[in-house]
Amino acid sequence: MKHARVIHEGRAVRAAERDGRLLLETGVLVDADAVAWLPPLEPVARPRTILALGLNYADHARELAFKAPDEPLAFLKGERALTGHRQCTRRPPGVDFMHYECELTVVIGRTARRVRRADAFDFIAGYTVANDYAIRDYLENWYRPNLRVKNRDGATPLGPFLVDRDDVPDPMALALQTTVNGRVTQRGHTRDMIFDVPFLVEYFSSFMTLQPGDLILTGTPDGVVDCRPGDVVVTEIEGLGALVNTIE
Template sequence: MFYNGAVHEVRPAADGRIQLADGRTLAETEAHWLPPIEPGAIFALGLNYADHAKELSFSAPTQPLVFLKGPNALVGHHSHTRRPADATYMHYECELAVVIGKHAKNVHRDDAYDYVAGYTVANDYAIRDYLENYYRPNLRVKNRDACTPIGPWLVDAAAVPNPMNLRLSTSVNDKVTQSGNTADMVFDIPALIEYLSSFMTLSPGDIILTGTPEGLADVMPGDCIVTEIEGIGRLVNTIVSDDTYFNTPL
């Protein structure tokens, strides 16, 4: 996060506050949050929960549906995400983000977790009316500026003994609208690392966004969206209009 002219690493503290490395504690809203890592390649999974695929009238895929995202899409905790004025349906996607910790090539699934540095929460917004093809999402859907809040922090892999059994949830203005469990992924984390590393080298800082369960809802300017994953964190984001987004000082 950025505070008093410098970038700081932070960790949770008591009473919902955060602690800087020098021991000072702050309220979450006292500083500007940044993405918790410098991203390398960002891989995103489509339809990686069977219930979500069914929700969109698709069958679960038989192989991973992966596309790339640019780093411009990432923003931090307590950030703003723009809903374009011409959008007719924009929704959140609560996702477990897997961060690669070392170079990985031709990794067998049994060894996959050895290459994971840690985990964080991502909210990968989509505008459905911009979509040309669910199997090949176009740039306007998934690579818009600030369309993917991520954070609040990176949780070390050793602190998450079973990432394939974590509860996920999303609330809109304090009303729970999405609930699921990472156990319901079509392709689990080891399968994804094995698949990606079979044809390309994964590098430290690469991020795999592992998909979202069912329970999507349209969001509007002014809505406060909270995406939360058990043991990982609680990520807060606010939807804003074009006017607010383009006229708010950096």
């Protein structure tokens, strides 16, 4: 099932995708443009921890002239960085280079502590799409992004749906694509991750407890380009949906 969270008639409600429309928890069936979209953090829980990966695709590391990392390069994000499908993200004035990052996102489904790789999928509720915008002007270096790079309010669209784990037979077999104003600028595949989804669940849970609703953003492949005000950016992952965002 594809779950969503939206605002309809002034109320935040849960919804599910039905033949291209949304079935609200109130029983009303509406068009996708009849609502304001929120990050699909329910029906699991709101995240206590948002983990994000840098340089998790070898081609992206090469694109930035870096050696592929030997262990995950992770950083934390705050919940206020998240925004929903069809929402806007602000490009600060005076910035020279701001780019999208299309990322498979793992949503934890139950408390995970010292999980073995072989059991990792049992602790996952589902998957969604993130567009984790970065501003190169603010970057200290690619191994240590500072707070302004990844934690600006509304800097990370998430959605449109949370897709149940059982509806994604293999998260490491999904094509990714990004378009800017309808032009394809990025293509990739989750099979090219350096650290795959089961490894990441095992790795993070080996030293910290993951709670229901926690998120793991798994990185982006190469092909990032500068985005300007007015650009419409669509980050799409096979089977999960197309996440639309506009730069303002």
